[in-house]
Amino acid sequence: MSRAALGGEPSPALAEVRKFFDDRTADWDANSKTNRHITRETVANAASLAVLDAQTTGKLQPLTRLALDKMWTVQRKDGVWNWPKCSWPPFEVDDYYGALVAALGVALGLVAGHLLVEGMAQAPPRPGDLA
DSSP: OGGGGGOSSOOHHHHHHHHHHHHHHHTHHHHHTTOTTHHHHHHHHHHHHHHHHHHTTSSOOHHHHHHHHHHHHTOOTTSOOOOOOSSBTTTBSSTHHHHHHHHHHHHHHHHHHOHIIIIITTSOOOTTSOO
16 A cells, blocks of 8 residues: 555556455445444554545545544544454554554544545534544
8 A cells, every 4th residue: 555655657456455445435334234343444444545545646535534434433432442352462452453543544644645634624523533
């Protein structure tokens, strides 16, 4: 994914990665009923799409906004996301790893592509956006 930040022509691999995240986000409602990993997938998709938008178009794409919206809906009131705890550091130890992934995605999107300015900061705040 980071190759896009280096410039040049987009590669077919980047288009394939983008399509994967777009498809998973678009099918979230269908996947959420059967996917026990939907919370972490939602966070990872939103963060990945935010970084991709920042590095490619610099604009918040509709599916990225949808992914970010979904990410906030599965956030717990204490500000974290349910994350696996399999004793596989650093990824699956506690719920705060998901918060880190979400924060990095939003921050990288903000810094690199001003995504929040274009799409999110101008929207009225919603309950639970940032617990």
